[in-house]
Amino acid sequence: MAALIVDTDPGADDALALMLLAAQPDTEIVAVGSVHGNVPAALAADNALRVLDVLGLPHVPVAMGADVPYSGEESTFTALHVHGSDGLGGYAGESPSRKPTTESAAEQIVRLARDRSNLALLALGPLTNLALALDLEPDLPLLLREVVWCGGAVHAAGNVTAHAEANARNDPEAAEKVLAAGFTMTMVPLDVTGQAWADGAWLDQIGGGAVGRSAAQWIGHYVRFYSKASRGCLLYDPLAAAIAVNPELARYERHRVRVELVGYPRGATLLCFRAGENERRPVRVAMSAHVDVMLDQLRRALR
Numbered sequence: 001m002a003a004l005i006v007d008t009d010p011g012a013d014d015a016l017a018l019m020l021l022a023a024q025p026d027t028e029i030v031a032v033g034s035v036h037g038n039v040p041a042a043l044a045a046d047n048a049l050r051v052l053d054v055l056g057l058p059h060v061p062v063a064m065g066a067d068v069p070y071s072g073e074e075s076t077f078t079a080l081h082v083h084g085s086d087g088l089g090g091y092a093g094e095s096p097s098r099k100p101t102t103e104s105a106a107e108q109i110v111r112l113a114r115d116r117s118n119l120a121l122l123a124l125g126p127l128t129n130l131a132l133a134l135d136l137e138p139d140l141p142l143l144l145r146e147v148v149w150c151g152g153a154v155h156a157a158g159n160v161t162a163h164a165e166a167n168a169r170n171d172p173e174a175a176e177k178v179l180a181a182g183f184t185m186t187m188v189p190l191d192v193t194g195q196a197w198a199d200g201a202w203l204d205q206i207g208g209g210a211v212g213r214s215a216a217q218w219i220g221h222y223v224r225f226y227s228k229a230s231r232g233c234l235l236y237d238p239l240a241a242a243i244a245v246n247p248e249l250a251r252y253e254r255h256r257v258r259v260e261l262v263g264y265p266r267g268a269t270l271l272c273f274r275a276g277e278n279e280r281r282p283v284r285v286a287m288s289a290h291v292d293v294m295l296d297q298l299r300r301a302l303r
Contacts, residue, residue, distance in 0.1 A: 002027045002245045003118060005109060007065070008237075009037030009125035010047035012083050012222035016298060017124055017237035018048070019211060022055045023301035027245045030119065031112060032062045033105025037125035037170050038079040039087035041067040044125075047087050049096030054214045058098065065105030066128040070174035077160055077170050082225050089221035091214075106132035113143035120146040122244045124237045126167050127151070131174035134181055141183040150240035151175065152257065152269035153190040154285055164267030165190050168259060172267045176259035179269075185283040187257065188243055189269065192250065192286045193236040200231035202295055206302040215302045235298070242294040243286055249293055250286040257283055 004021065006029055008014045021027050032052070034044035045064040052060050068074060086092035101108070106129045113119055114137070121144055123130060130147065134140050151167035152175070158164040168175045179185070203223060207216040219233065226233040243250050256272035258280070272280055 002120065003030050003116065004028065004244065005031050005033065005112060005119065005121045007033045007035055007105065007121060007123040007125060007129050008048060009035050009039060009044045010051060011038035011044070011079070011087055011237070012089060012219040013235050013237040014038065014124050015047065015051045015088065015218050016215060016235060017241040018051045019055065019215060020238050020241050020298045020301050021245065022057060023297070024245050029057065029060050030116070031108055032060060033065045033108055033129050034062065034100070035065040035105065035125040035129050036067045037167065038083050041065050043087055045100045046096055047092060049098060049100070050088070050092060053097050054211055061101045061108070063103055063105040063108040064100040066132060069126065069171040070128050070131045070177065077166060079166065082222060084221035088218040091217035091220070105129040106136060109133040110137040110140065113137065113140055118145050120144060120148065120244065122241060123147060123149045123151070124240060126171035127174040127178045128171045131177040134177060141181050144183065146186065147178070147183045148186045148188065148240060148244040150188045150193060150237055152187050154255070154269060154271065156190040156194055158268065159190060161264070161267065163260070163265040165269070168269050169267030172259045172261050175269070176261060179257050179259060179283065180280060182281045186243070186247070186286065187283050188240040188286045192289050193239050194234065195289065196235045196239040196291050196294065198232055198235050198295060202299065203231065205299050208303045212302040235294070238298050239289060239291065239294050242297060243289060250289040252284045253287050254282040255285050256280040257285070
């Protein structure tokens with residue numbers, strides 16, 4: 001059984017990632033933490049609760065996380081233009097049936113990592129909460145089985161600047177702190193998530209049942225954003241979720257990775273070749289994946 005904390009900023013593709021995870025028989029969503037990114041952290045928490053309501057998972061706690069980057073500076077990137085004004089394409093609907101817990105997402109990570117063995121964390125947004133959790137518990141890399149991060153770009157170009165991917169650029173200091181901390185870590189960068197295209201034929205197959213109908217509404221704005229030459233969308237977060245529970249879906253390289261913190265390439269995830277960087281623990285970097293398998297899993301989850 002794969003037991004996961006999901007750190008997320010829903011967001012249409014984040015919602016689909018939660019739906020995919022909930023449909024896997026050997027996967028337990030232990031808790032969810034919200035983070036700034038696609039939407040502000042408070043809205044991300046409410047959207048996570050909405051998704052869990054639709055999935056019939058009222059027992060899964062949601063903790064609200066950081067609304068500003070680790071540095072304390074105001075975040076400069078959001079993706080409301082991609083995901084809609086409420087993060088769910090204008091169809092977030094009524095307030096969720098419950099509220100977030102009283103602890104922060106960082107506190108939740110630390111408490112669960114101390115209490116449970118063999119626990120992994122899937123991060124679908126900026127790494128702010130995990131960086132803050134490291135401040136609370138420096139031994140966290142020994143307590144978590146693995147961190148899987150949907151973020152960064154290794155050989156591919158960035159998607160918010162020429163060099164930087166959105167989740168890395170939204171909090172470069174947090175990403176650098178986490179990558180330097182020594183976690184057993186898998187990075188799912190744009191090199192592979194940029195291959196996760198769902199075309200119009202696939203989209204036409206979702207929509208049955210309460211889960212599918214909600215998903216079809218929530219991703220409508222997202223699909224329109226991506227449907228320039230042809231109808232479809234990129235499913236970054238569902239691919240990372242699928243890899244988190246089934247690592248055999250991907251082909252990997254192992255690299256030491258650092259994050260550029262200054263200048264125009266700020267937020268770029270760079271391979272370490274400089275003197276003094278060989279002390280950093282390598283991370284497993286997904287470079288290709290069986291996207292068709294993920295799409296089939298997600299299609300079945302949404303039907």
